[in-house]
Amino acid sequence: MSGVLDATVFAPVRSTSAFEETLERLGTAIKLGLLAPGTRLPAERELCEQFGIARSTLRQALTALVQSGHLHAVRGRGGGTFVADAPPPAEPPSDELLAGWRDVCDQRLAVELGVAVLAAERADPKALGPLDALVHEMQDRLEDFTAYRRADVRFHVALAELTGSPRLVSATTEVQGAMGDLIHHIAHPPEVLAWSNAQHARLLACVERHDAHAAVRVMTEHLHGTEHVLAGLLPSPGA
């Protein structure tokens, strides 16, 4: 019958170890700026309980992040583990991610479309203040892509939080993490960012008047924009 289906059902099973998952979680949160530089993580004995893992396992992840320069640890009372102020340069995207960049965009489309619809349906217009502030912050950061991108991520995550769906929030952070790996190394002229941010503003207006259909239109346009940028700069499916 369907080779695609069999390929899905019988595809290799990837068992993610607790260590890997923890490393991934903290790593993306830091790289995305969700954990701002200088932030202090909960104490190890506390954090391992939140994660539901043993402290030794947690420490493997923390040690790795310290050695890669994303965290630094301070001993003694009043110490702790802190997000590094000078983040290490991002590594170039892995080959497998590059090969599947269109798939990542497709997943992003699904997640963000769902977020747009549900946020428009459910969000309390009075709760959009912080979102609006982020749009203005982005407007002030058109020349500094790193700062712009941090606000961008917060914007999309905050929008996801408005849906009240935990799965959509975590799906958003995941997909933003993948996108970050892809776009971090390509040029972002201020004009492009300005255009992109204008769509943020329009999107917010749609959410404010509970217009889900319009939100979908704006979001679709927004995502296709970055997709076209990627299509031009990344290797073709064949390469």
Place this chain on the structure above:
Amino acid sequence: MSGVLDATVFAPVRSTSAFEETLERLGTAIKLGLLAPGTRLPAERELCEQFGIARSTLRQALTALVQSGHLHAVRGRGGGTFVADAPPPAEPPSDELLAGWRDVCDQRLAVELGVAVLAAERADPKALGPLDALVHEMQDRLEDFTAYRRADVRFHVALAELTGSPRLVSATTEVQGAMGDLIHHIAHPPEVLAWSNAQHARLLACVERHDAHAAVRVMTEHLHGTEHVLAGLLPSPGA
């Protein structure tokens, strides 16, 4: 700052063992009817290689599915492992699934909306024959929910395959699995199924003329239908 965000970043890490993942994969594929009754699975020595796991691990999953009645094994030459002809009755949904049913619906909305848009954008109208056949099959099965549902699942998975995105296909099967657990135990009058299937037909028409916006409207309506049914029959958020 944001409690929701911290709850997402520091949420418990669930490390899925290879055994669990395999059991889940095969189990949902069987329950969804993607592996039809009577189907013969690949030989164990072959299957464990496809999954990328050891045979003993694979056998744990197979043994569990045999004992639960979803599979039966035949020894000797020409034997094999077959999907049971008389599937065991589905267990009632777990409490945690019930508690998060709205979250499941939200995730489904995202996945199916993404599928609708991308299928409408990319699908070759000439490749819609099988989809159309499934709509007609559902039309003939309005009185038999089990049969209807099998075709329904195939329809949504086939639609996802049209997008060409592996992630969306697997997301679709996952979310359909969760939906199956939720809706299997509630009543489905033929009128409701007919109404639902009419939306399938309309959706297909949208895809055929590459009308993504209309596809979104129809799909949204389609999903809200089942969501309202669930809202009436499942416990409220508080319970």
Place this chain on the structure above:
DNA sequence: CCCCAGAGGAATGGGGATCAGACCTTTTCG
């Protein structure tokens, strides 16, 4: 009729990941 190929079933030992817990070292606050 015999025997072997092809299938599931079972047992072994090793290696790595994870856990739980105790203990050490550094630092600051009372």
Place this chain on the structure above:
DNA sequence: CGAAAAGGTCTGATCCCCATTCCTCTGGGG
């Protein structure tokens, strides 16, 4: 000065997963 709070270290037990081998059943070809 000493207790408290934090990271850093170590150890033994346990569980999961792997690789390998061998066993058992059964149908088909010679």
